[in-house]
Amino acid sequence: MMPSFPLVSFLITLMLAAAVCTQGKEYVRDAAGNYVQTYDEYYIQPVNTKNNGGGLVPAVVKQVPFCPLGINQDLQKGQPGQPVRFIYPYPLMKTPISIMETVIIEFTSKDLPCKEFSGLWEVDESSSASDEPAILIGGEQLGNNSWFRIERAEDVIGANVYKLTTLTGTIGYIPGPWKGAPQLVLTNDTANTLLVIFKKVNDATKAPTSTSRVEKFGLRMFPFY
């Protein structure tokens, strides 16, 4: 027996509803096309800063005091960046992250200077913050200035390229104090919106935490020494 018309239209409605729901829950994907999951480690790598540099790293963005650190793109091509993980403000099981969901971004390295500060990203809300406040490291899990969202870059079709936003704006980049390396700030200047991909850290590519690596990392982070 053929399905009656009301049944067909009911099924179509159901399918449309499912499509809408799936759209509402579009998951973020890494550069290999896999879901980006909470607790896994990723390198965040800019794709549109035109300087052909590497991934995002903690960096000194002001001289005195130099803590808390800010975030720069590594000027050296091929440097993957420092691993981050995404977590929710409240502890949950490991799960894929959806577009527009509130997440916290944390540098996971145990070797970061400024030990009194956390590895969590935050928007600088200090009174000395400029019109384009810096993204700093040292946030708090329940502070709403540490809440970020991953949004699709509308102009880029067919690639897993994203932009990062906060409750108050979009992350972009300006020439930073360290050799003009792109520095992350909140900005309304859409010409400077930062577009990024997420590369999953796998243990084979993750450099061992040898002394030499720490020293090299330290030197690049402390250009004023």
Ligand SMILES: *[C@@H]1O[C@H](CO)[C@@H](O)[C@H](O)[C@H]1NC(C)=O
């Ligand atoms: C963030 O939290 C503060 C203090 O709880 C509140 O005053 C502020 O309105 C919040 N900001 C946003 C954008 O929700």
Ligand SMILES: *[C@@H]1O[C@H](CO)[C@@H](O)[C@H](O)[C@H]1NC(C)=O
């Ligand atoms: C962006 O624009 C909004 C609305 O004009 C303003 O409230 C906000 O402070 C601006 N943010 C930045 C980072 O310029």
